[in-house]
Amino acid sequence: MKHIGATKASENLNERDDRALVVACLEGDHAAWEALIRRYQRLIYSIPIKARLSQEDAADIFQSVCLKLYEKLNTIRDGERVSSWLITTTSRECWRISARNRREAIPSGSDDENGSNFIEIPATGLLADEEREVLERQHQLRHAVEALPDRCRELISMLFYHENELSYVDIAGRMKMPVPSIGPTRARCLEKLRKLLAGKL
Amino acid sequence: MNCPSFERLVDFVDSRLEEREAARVEAHLASGCGVCGETTSWYERVRHTVESDHSVAPPSWVFKRAVRIFDAPKRRSPGLTERIGHAIASLVFDSFARPALVGVRSTETANRQLLYRADDYSIDLQISGLEHSNADVMGQILKERGEGFESVCGLKLELARHDDVIVSVVTNDIGEFKLTGIEQGVYELRVALSEGSITVPNIPVGEP
Numbered sequence: 001m002k003h004i005g006a007t008k009a010s011e012n013l014n015e016r017d018d019r020a021l022v023v024a025c026l027e028g029d030h031a032a033w034e035a036l037i038r039r040y041q042r043l044i045y046s047i048p049i050k051a052r053l054s055q056e057d058a059a060d061i062f063q064s065v066c067l068k069l070y071e072k073l074n075t076i077r078d079g080e081r082v083s084s085w086l087i088t089t090t091s092r093e094c095w096r097i098s099a100r101n102r103r104e105a106i107p108s109g110s111d112d113e114n115g116s117n118f119i120e121i122p123a124t125g126l127l128a129d130e131e132r133e134v135l136e137r138q139h140q141l142r143h144a145v146e147a148l149p150d151r152c153r154e155l156i157s158m159l160f161y162h163e164n165e166l167s168y169v170d171i172a173g174r175m176k177m178p179v180p181s182i183g184p185t186r187a188r189c190l191e192k193l194r195k196l197l198a199g200k201l
Numbered sequence: 202m203n204c205p206s207f208e209r210l211v212d213f214v215d216s217r218l219e220e221r222e223a224a225r226v227e228a229h230l231a232s233g234c235g236v237c238g239e240t241t242s243w244y245e246r247v248r249h250t251v252e253s254d255h256s257v258a259p260p261s262w263v264f265k266r267a268v269r270i271f272d273a274p275k276r277r278s279p280g281l282t283e284r285i286g287h288a289i290a291s292l293v294f295d296s297f298a299r300p301a302l303v304g305v306r307s308t309e310t311a312n313r314q315l316l317y318r319a320d321d322y323s324i325d326l327q328i329s330g331l332e333h334s335n336a337d338v339m340g341q342i343l344k345e346r347g348e349g350f351e352s353v354c355g356l357k358l359e360l361a362r363h364d365d366v367i368v369s370v371v372t373n374d375i376g377e378f379k380l381t382g383i384e385q386g387v388y389e390l391r392v393a394l395s396e397g398s399i400t401v402p403n404i405p406v407g408e409p
Contacts, residue, residue: 025271033271041264046256059263066267138254141247160251183217187208194243201246 018082043139047090050119061093091127144196152189214244290317290401319399321345331407338380357393
């Protein structure tokens with residue numbers, strides 16, 4: 001399952017926006033930093049993977065980008081721009097590592113040439129606007145799902161992000177609720193999700 | 202037909218409605234109901250976003266390693282504000298200061314190269330020869346320990362003389378800039394960093 005989850009302790013942090021998390025980080029709040037990294041971990045890590053870099057390179061890029069984020073926290077005044085900043089920084093890091101690999105003639109880590117899931121990072125190191133928008137939309141949706149109340153988050157995660165499509169019977173079993181309740185509960189949760197997204201999608 | 206419920210509309214998009222019910226919802230949408238149309242469009246966007254999302258989470262050790270960045274503030278190198286604040290750059294190279302070799306014909310051009318340094322930053326200036334008492338100043342700012350050009354692109358520069366700003370420019374994607382038609386004289390260049398500033402003093406444009 002493409003897991004989305006949150007512990008009780010992190011619930012409150014999940015509800016905070018990026019700006020609030022950045023401010024808390026600057027005040028020395030370790031949990032806020034962890035929540036910020038957790039929030040953006042997929043976004044950061046997926047860019048090098050989509051750019052067909054190896055898992056080792058992706059891990060290095062992840063660390064490097066997080067370090068840069070940490071160093072730049074006090075300059076990121078507009079919390080709304082964290083995702084955009086991360087996409088730019090990560091794609092530039094990918095371009096840099098790709099260029100290094102080309103120089104050193106190290107083959108990329110992926111043999112999978114099934115193209116549509118991959119992105120090309122041009123020589124500018126910047127992703128095309130369309131790619132950026134897709135990444136941001138995916139991030140916004142996942143973030144909104146994470147911010148849902150427990151039961152809703154669990155249900156919507158099963159419906160949206162489970163590796164295998166689950167039937168209502170499977171979901172009812174896992175959530176210990178009657179099958180006929182799934183549909184109305186899902187509708188209520190989706191309405192909450194729509195409010196959380198507030199026109200962002 | 203009254204507007205279908207939110208649940209019905211979502212079920213319609215997910216093809217979970219029986220044929221007859223689906224036909225009713227379809228007819229309602231075809232009638233041009235804006236509210237229901239907006240709801241189904243929203244949910245279709247959600248489904249499309251989910252289906253296109255092949256993102257992967259990093260391995261837990263990668264995540265934990267990044268979280269630990271926060272645990273080591275004392276080991277972290279000081280921030281630029283602490284290191285630089287308002288720094289004055291030092292001249293480390295001047296092509297006009299090199300002694301000419303005896304018996305060797307000069308291969309120098311009229312261009313003058315100056316290299317300045319302030320902390321991690323180096324500022325490379327190429328000053329063209331005078332033409333009608335004016336010269337062009339081209340340069341590049343580089344950061345020694347920086348990766349890529351992120352830290353040097355989009356920096357605001359001001360060329361000043363006697364406290365008057367003559368011209369201001371912004372560095373390009375790789376930290377380069379160009380100042381054209383600068384009158385002969387001695388200038389200072391101010392580089393605004395997000396974390397501080399660097400002043401490059403006594404830049405001789407067209408001066409010996």
